[in-house]
Amino acid sequence: MIPEFTEQAQFSAWPFWVLGINPEASSIEVAAAARDITTKLQFKIPEVEYFQTPVGRKTRDEFLVREAKSKLQDPQARLIAEFWYAELAEPEQQAGLAMNVGELLAKLKVKFWAD
Amino acid sequence: MGGLVFIVVLIIFLIRNFTGKKGINGDQKDNVRGNYISIWVISILAWLIIRNDHPDNYLALFGLYLWLAIFTQPSIISKMWAMSAMYKGCYYLSSLCYFRNGRNLFAGRLMSSLEACHRLKSDEDKRQALIWLKSRYQKRKAKKKILSGDMVMITIIEAYLAKPDDAYYLASQLDLLKGIATASIPRCVSRYALRLGLAPALANADWDRIYACAKQWNTPAINPLAKYITALYEFHRLEKRTLAVRLRCGLWRMFYMFNPYLWKLAQQFKEAKHLSVDVESKAEVIQSLWKNSKLAELNRTNYRGCLLNTEAQKRWRLRSQQLGVWDEGEAWQKIEQTVLRTLPEESASDAIADEQAYQLMEQKYKKLHYLLQAIERRLDADEVGSGAQNFIDWLHVRALLLELATSKHFTDTAFSSNHEILWQWVADLWNVAKQHCLVHFMAGIFEPMAKQNGYTEFHALLHGLTRAEYS
Numbered sequence: 001m002i003p004e005f006t007e008q009a010q011f012s013a014w015p016f017w018v019l020g021i022n023p024e025a026s027s028i029e030v031a032a033a034a035r036d037i038t039t040k041l042q043f044k045i046p047e048v049e050y051f052q053t054p055v056g057r058k059t060r061d062e063f064l065v066r067e068a069k070s071k072l073q074d075p076q077a078r079l080i081a082e083f084w085y086a087e088l089a090e091p092e093q094q095a096g097l098a099m100n101v102g103e104l105l106a107k108l109k110v111k112f113w114a115d
Numbered sequence: 116m117g118g119l120v121f122i123v124v125l126i127i128f129l130i131r132n133f134t135g136k137k138g139i140n141g142d143q144k145d146n147v148r149g150n151y152i153s154i155w156v157i158s159i160l161a162w163l164i165i166r167n168d169h170p171d172n173y174l175a176l177f178g179l180y181l182w183l184a185i186f187t188q189p190s191i192i193s194k195m196w197a198m199s200a201m202y203k204g205c206y207y208l209s210s211l212c213y214f215r216n217g218r219n220l221f222a223g224r225l226m227s228s229l230e231a232c233h234r235l236k237s238d239e240d241k242r243q244a245l246i247w248l249k250s251r252y253q254k255r256k257a258k259k260k261i262l263s264g265d266m267v268m269i270t271i272i273e274a275y276l277a278k279p280d281d282a283y284y285l286a287s288q289l290d291l292l293k294g295i296a297t298a299s300i301p302r303c304v305s306r307y308a309l310r311l312g313l314a315p316a317l318a319n320a321d322w323d324r325i326y327a328c329a330k331q332w333n334t335p336a337i338n339p340l341a342k343y344i345t346a347l348y349e350f351h352r353l354e355k356r357t358l359a360v361r362l363r364c365g366l367w368r369m370f371y372m373f374n375p376y377l378w379k380l381a382q383q384f385k386e387a388k389h390l391s392v393d394v395e396s397k398a399e400v401i402q403s404l405w406k407n408s409k410l411a412e413l414n415r416t417n418y419r420g421c422l423l424n425t426e427a428q429k430r431w432r433l434r435s436q437q438l439g440v441w442d443e444g445e446a447w448q449k450i451e452q453t454v455l456r457t458l459p460e461e462s463a464s465d466a467i468a469d470e471q472a473y474q475l476m477e478q479k480y481k482k483l484h485y486l487l488q489a490i491e492r493r494l495d496a497d498e499v500g501s502g503a504q505n506f507i508d509w510l511h512v513r514a515l516l517l518e519l520a521t522s523k524h525f526t527d528t529a530f531s532s533n534h535e536i537l538w539q540w541v542a543d544l545w546n547v548a549k550q551h552c553l554v555h556f557m558a559g560i561f562e563p564m565a566k567q568n569g570y571t572e573f574h575a576l577l578h579g580l581t582r583a584e585y586s
Contacts, residue, residue, distance in 0.1 A: 007475060009453035010404035054405035075438040076446060083431060083450050086401035101282045101318045107376035108317075108340075110310035111233040112282060 002058060012084035015068035015077075017053050018060050023082040027073065034069035038062050052088055158182075193227040193303075200234035202244045206251065219301040222264030225251070226304050229272065238279070245276050252503040261502025262299040262552050267292060267308050269503055270510065286315045286328075291513050293331055294559045296552055302336035309341055322352060322384070340377070343367035351384040397421060404457060415458045422454050459521055476525050483515040483529055491536045499548040505540075506553055513560065530564045537561060538573055545580070554580060 005011040016022060019033040040048040041062055050057045071077045105112045158179075165175050196205045209227035210220060225248060232244040252269055261269075267289075274281075274288040289312045297305075309332035316324040329344035346363040349355045364381065371377035400418045428447060435446035456472045490508055493500060500508075519525045530537075541557055544550045558580040565574035 009457045010401060012453060054402070075435070075440045076449065079431070079435050079438055079440060079446055080450060080453055082434065084401060084453070086398040086405075101314050104314040104317050104376075105282065105310070107374070108310040108314060109374065110307060110314070111230065112311070112314075 002064070004055070005053075009080075010084060011054070013081050013086070014053070015071040015081050016085055017051055017088070018064055018068035019072070020051060023085050025072075030069060030072045034065050037065050041065070054088060193223070194230065197227055197230035198234065200231050202228045202231035202235070203247065205231040206248070219262065219264045219299050219304075221252075221255075221259075222262065222268050222299075222304050223301050225265070225268040225272070226301065226307065229268070242276070242279070245272055248272055249276065253501070255501055255503060257499065257501045257548065259502060260552065261506055261550055263296045263556075264300045264304050265502070266295060266506055266553070266556075267300060267304050269506060271308065271311070273507065273510075282311070283315045286312045288510070289331075291510055291517070293327075295556050297334040299552075300334045300336060302334075302338070305332050305334040305336055305338045306340065308332055309338055313340075313344075320383075322348065326352070339367050339370040343370065343377070344380070347381055347384045351381075397427070419454060419458045422458075423451060476519065476522055479515055479518050480525050480529055483512065483519070484533060486511055486515070487533045487536045487540075490540055494539055494543050499543050502548070502550050502553060505544060505548070505550060509553065509557060516560070526564070527568055530561075530568055534565070534568070534570055534573060538576075541577070541580075 002014065005014040016025075019025075019030065019037065021029060021033050025033065037048065037060070041060075049059050049061070051060050071081060102112070162176075162179055165172065165179055193205070193209045196208050199205075206224050206228040209224045228244075228248055228251075232241055232248070235241045235244055249272055252265070252272075270288050270292060271285065274285040278284040289308055300308075309328065312328040312332065313325060316328055325344060326348040329341040329348070332338055333341040333345060342363070346360055346367055350360050350364050368378065368381060371380075400421050404418070431450055432443045432447055435443040440446040452472075486508065499505070516526070516529065519529055541554055541561070544557075545554045558577040562574060562577040562581055565577055
């Protein structure tokens with residue numbers, strides 16, 4: 001459970017991000033994606049514990065994957081998740097957005113912690 | 116003769132340091148501009164006299180140059196120390212730099228030390244340095260008064276410790292300081308805070324927020340960037356095309372002739388579209404909400420319209436049928452509730468969209484209540500605490516009050532059920548701890564709430580505090 005996603009409706013599409021699928025995925029594809037990620041997590045395949053979100057990379061575990069799957073299997077919850085779904089920017093573009101503030105801080109000639 | 120002038124000037128400034136006027140808001144007031152002009156005039160006079168009287172006395176000239184540097188530009192010396200990344204040394208040595216600005220000494224020390232911290236290479240070293248800086252204000256004696264410059268620095272350090280890489284979080288924390296007295300904020304602190312607050316707003320091209328930020332940090336200690344942005348906003352957005360505003364734009368722009376980005380900011384202001392831009396698609400709305408920008412907040416009506424239009428309703432009702440939802444009307448209602456929770460209607464702030472939102476608000480309300488109870492227990496034990504401790508508690512209280520502000524019901528309940536604790540807190544801070552600057556800041560926030568909820572006595576007290584009727 002990621003509190004900031006469950007508390008804010010605009011992040012209701014989080015089950016899709018956890019499973020790395022989009023609203024076009026059928027119930028079978030949802031189950032397959034969940035099974036695939038769970039297996040990879042059990043075998044500790046590198047990088048599989050991370051998934052992309054609008055607010056950067058987050059970590060997932062088997063519990064979160066199970067929860068995402070059950071959300072998408074509930075028609076009402078899935079409807080809300082689909083409603084709030086929007087394409088994520090590519091990681092490079094996301095980095096660009098993050099750079100944007102960083103670049104601006106540099107242009108404003110101010111030292112920020114992350115510098 | 117030169118030496119005599121030097122001693123006289125030194126005595127004058129030392130006397131001025133200890134007899135500074137107290138501002139009406141509990142902050143220390145100072146005629147910054149007058150001070151700077153007089154320092155320059157007297158320094159040049161002293162230099163001319165020494166040159167004429169003792170042209171070969173290099174020691175006197177060297178002393179004079181050093182004195183000139185420290186008195187006129189203390190930040191130069193502090194920056195020289197900061198470059199070495201010796202944050203502890205910087206903290207103690209900056210007392211020498213800023214002793215003329217004695218009112219802001221602590222904020223100046225924290226600022227120089229933070230500048231030195233930025234030079235550290237590893238994140239862990241930086242974190243340790245911040246923890247050490249935090250210990251400085253935590254261990255500060257309770258009788259030491261906290262001034263607005265100190266408050267700004269504490270907010271920045273606390274934000275860096277909480278979320279080191281999050282410029283948005285830092286800007287939101289600085290937003291909490293709206294309403295703070297500005298008289299004693301040192302120039303370097305004001306300039307630093309403005310830039311930190313400005314970067315996320317510029318990234319979102321949120322011009323109203325940029326202006327609000329500039330106004331917040333347009334302090335008596337001259338902040339050219341704040342003045343430049345204020346003038347640009349008035350000229351381009353408010354369309355005050357008067358000669359005075361035009362001249363101000365030109366004047367403050369000259370400060371940034373070597374900074375291409377700020378030099379071109381005028382062009383950006385000119386070309387910027389108005390905030391009420393037409394939303395092109397649902398995806399754009401959602402992506403804007405992810406960024407949690409002020410733009411989304413200002414465009415709530417537009418965004419709601421885009422998400423909840425008739426076409427969308429038809430589409431999602433159909434989709435609910437495809438998914439096998441039992442009641443498609445109820446399904447659409449639930450979607451509406453999530454939208455209204457994210458983008459509440461301005462006039463219907465009383466209504467809480469759904470049960471989940473209500474529970475969230477209740478959690479925040481309880482959090483505020485427990486925090487105030489902890490403060491009450493501390494006050495009952497006759498431990499008002501240090502200025503920094505009270506200020507950090509106040510920041511938490513203010514953040515929670517702002518979060519509750521979306522619901523009038525919860526705001527009023529929170530204030531009504533806790534107003535006695537707040538009253539006791541304000542009274543103890545004023546009478547026992549003598550933290551007048553902090554109390555003025557708090558009173559400015561509580562005054563409208565007390566008036567709205569009909570607490571006439573409390574309101575009269577707060578009104579008196581904000582109008583400097585008490586001393």
